[in-house]
Amino acid sequence: MDFLPAVEENERPRVAWAPRLALALGLFLAALVVGLLVGALGEPAPPGQENEVQELGGGTGWAALVIAFVVVPLGWQYTAVPLFRRLGPLAPYRVEVHNWISIAVVALALFHGVELMALGDYRGWLSGWLATLLMLALFVHGWWRAYYRGLWGRRLWRIIHWELAVGALLLSVEHWWLIELSKGG
Numbered sequence: 001m002d003f004l005p006a007v008e009e010n011e012r013p014r015v016a017w018a019p020r021l022a023l024a025l026g027l028f029l030a031a032l033v034v035g036l037l038v039g040a041l042g043e044p045a046p047p048g049q050e051n052e053v054q055e056l057g058g059g060t061g062w063a064a065l066v067i068a069f070v071v072v073p074l075g076w077q078y079t080a081v082p083l084f085r086r087l088g089p090l091a092p093y094r095v096e097v098h099n100w101i102s103i104a105v106v107a108l109a110l111f112h113g114v115e116l117m118a119l120g121d122y123r124g125w126l127s128g129w130l131a132t133l134l135m136l137a138l139f140v141h142g143w144w145r146a147y148y149r150g151l152w153g154r155r156l157w158r159i160i161h162w163e164l165a166v167g168a169l170l171l172s173v174e175h176w177w178l179i180e181l182s183k184g185g
């Protein structure tokens with residue numbers, strides 16, 4: 001079952017944990033605050049039309065969805081290890097690259113959801129927030145990987161991370177599909 005290639009653990013990050021955590025949480029907070037401001041100050045588009053604020057909301061949703069699929073092969077050792085070996089100097093930062101791109105996905109999703117809801121557009125809010133919550137759960141046990149691996153064991157950690165990742169992706173696709181249906185597409 002454990003068919004992954006053997007891999008040397010990544011070097012410890014050279015930057016201390018406190019500024020790294022502050023940067024990650026700061027990105028989430030900034031996405032929430034800026035999204036809220038842009039949405040609250042923006043004008044809702046007339047029915048059947050789109051304005052720039054609505055387009056920004058839609059664009060960030062698309063960016064979050066596409067990048068969420070990209071982070072899977074970047075996290076999975078089976079695909080990421082050979083890729084990063086080829087990238088040479090980036091190899092020790094394999095997990096860091098996966099983590100920070102995932103953090104960008106969560107920040108984009110937060111901006112997107114808060115901006116559109118502040119604009120008064122509540123379509124797909126449940127599927128959107130459920131997907132975002134699963135991503136935040138991925139962040140929590142992914143960021144404190146050493147702690148949770150100690151608690152659950154390596155195998156269960158991987159099963160949980162995969163299940164939450166697949167759940168987040170399925171809910172995101174379902175969310176996009178609901179939006180398409182709401183547009184009559």
Ligand code: HEM
Pocket residue numbers: 054055057058059061062064065068109110112113114116117121122123124125127128129131132172175176179
């Ligand atoms: C945080 C909660 C979320 C809320 C409240 C929310 C809300 C919305 C709304 C209102 C729209 C319609 C926008 C439009 O077409 O103008 C939309 C579209 C979309 N959302 Fe979300 N969303 C959330 C989370 C997510 C997540 C996590 C993803 C993917 C990772 C996502 C991906 C998309 C995509 C791809 C579209 C279609 C954009 C388009 O067709 O222009 N959303 N969302």
Ligand code: HEM
Pocket residue numbers: 068069071072073075076077095098099102103105106135136138139140141142143145158161162165166168169
């Ligand atoms: C948001 C913050 C996230 C953090 C901090 C995080 C952290 C991690 C870490 C530390 C690994 C382990 C890599 C290794 O030991 O080789 C990993 C693997 C992985 N991640 Fe994430 N992750 C996050 C989000 C995501 C998201 C959003 C997805 C997909 C939607 C995802 C999908 C995966 C997959 C598929 C693996 C491979 C698991 C395995 O087979 O070992 N992760 N992640």
